[in-house]
Structures are given as structure tokens and as C-alpha cells.
């Protein structure tokens with residue numbers, strides 16, 4: 001199987017693979033996706049601590065026509081851009097227009113992605129899915145006034161989802177390099193459906209869904225103890241999860257994996273430009 005050199009910088013741990021080996025393979029890319037599941041599940045658990053807090057999403061709340069969550073994400077991305085975050089091809093901003101230039105010297109990220117394909121972004125779809133579909137499923141109705149903390153939790157969820165979904169570019173690059181003879185005809189004829197068939201692995205998708213459901217169950221449990229005088233024991237009892245595991249499974253099934261595959265297709269369609 002072909003592998004792709006990504007980094008030999010001493011401190012350069014990237015999501016794409018083991019920097020000590022400096023290579024990526026489909027297995028190492030999938031390992032990175034598995035690790036990102038933890039970040040996504042934990043960020044959803046953090047967001048679910050707060051009720052829906054509708055004013056955060058109300059464009060009239062600040063009086064500027066921009067919702068608090070949009071303001072929070074735009075301002076955060078501006079700061080992150082100055083610090084050089086978007087020099088990293090693994091990071092895709094939600095609001096790329098008018099971002100300030102980095103104040104830090106350029107970082108020589110290894111060129112793994114094809115230059116014209118690197119610009120693929122499904123941020124708008126992620127934004128709409130998160131606000132309209134996912135939030136009502138992971139939060140209870142209500143308003144506790146914790147608006148800034150809520151927006152900060154939203155930012156963490158949005159960034160984790162975006163990173164995972166846009167990671168499809170790296171998946172697609174490795175798949176292409178592993179089997180250019182399979183992908184090239186469909187790329188040349190711009191056949192998105194054929195590309196979708198080629199890059200889909202049903203069995204892997206089944207495992208992803210099962211694993212994230214289990215992670216939501218394990219990570220979202222309260223661990224309670226009972227002090228029995230001479231020893232401390234775990235308390236048995238009903239398990240209540242902080243985020244519904246079936247919702248996390250559904251998130252991956254209906255949105256995360258389809259969007260990742262859309263990124264893969266869009267990337268491949270431009271791969272030979």
C-alpha cells in the first residue's frame with residue numbers, strides 16, 4: 001500500500017500520521033478519525049450541559065444583525081488566523097472572507113493535498129446542520145443566561161466537526177494514491193456517483209457508528225462512589241448519559257459520514273486539475 005510523506009519536523013505531530021515515520025496510510029488516517037471521535041463526543045457533552053439558550057442564535061440579540069454565536073466564531077477565527085491556525089491544511093475556517101493575515105512566520109506544513117483541491121469546504125452545511133438539526137437533539141429547551149459559555153461550547157463542537165469532516169480530503173488523497181487506476185477514469189469523466197461508490201466502505205461505516213455510540217455511553221456516564229467506611233465502592237444504578245448515544249450514532253450516520261464523503265468526492269473531482 002502506498003504511503004504519503006507528511007512531516008519530519010521534530011515537534012510536528014499532525015493528525016495525519018506518525019511524525020516519527022513521516023508517512024500516512026489509510027490506516028493512519030483512519031486512526032486520526034477515531035481519535036477525533038473522542039473530541040467530538042466530549043465537545044457535545046460539554047455543550048449539552050447548557051440548555052438550548054435561544055438568544056445565542058437570535059440575529060437581533062446583539063443589535064448588529066449577527067447572532068452571538070456567529071460573532072463568537074468570527075472573532076475567534078480572526079484571532080486564530082493571526083496566530084497562524086489556517087496555515088495548517090487540516091483547519092478550515094467557517095468565515096474565510098476577510099480573515100487577517102498571520103502575524104507568525106509561515107510554517108512549512110508538508111504539501112500532502114493537491115493544491116486546487118485544498119480549498120474544498122462544506123462549512124456552510126456543517127453550520128446549518130449543527131444549529132438547526134443537532135442542537136435541538138442534544139440540548140433541553142430553556143434559558144439559563146450562560147450565553148458566552150454556550151457560544152464557546154458551540155465553537156468547540158463546530159471546530160471538532162469541521163476538522164473531522166474536512167479530514168475527508170486526506171482520506172481521499174490516500175485512497176487516490178493507493179489506487180489511481182481506479183479513480184482516474186471517474187475523475188476524468190467527472191462522475192461523482194462512481195467516485196462515491198469507489199470510496200465508500202459500508203463495513204467501516206457500520207463500525208464507526210457502533211464505536212461512537214459506545215463512546216458516548218462510556219464517556220458520558222457519571223462515575224459515582226460510595227464510602228463504605230473501610231472501603232470505597234462504585235455505585236451500581238441506572239446509567240444516565242450526558243449525551244444520548246443514539247443521537248451521536250445518528251449524527252455520524254446522517255451527517256458526519258455523508259459530509260465526509262461529500263468532501264472526498266469534491267476533493268477527487270479536482271484532483272487532476
Ligand SMILES: C=C(O[C@@H]1C=C(C(=O)O)C=C[C@H]1O)C(=O)O
Nearest residue numbers: 171199200201204205208257260
Ligand atoms: C472516511 C472513509 O471514507 C468513507 C467515510 C467514512 C466515514 O466518514 O467514517 C467511512 C468509510 C467510508 O465509507 C474511510 O474509508 O475511512
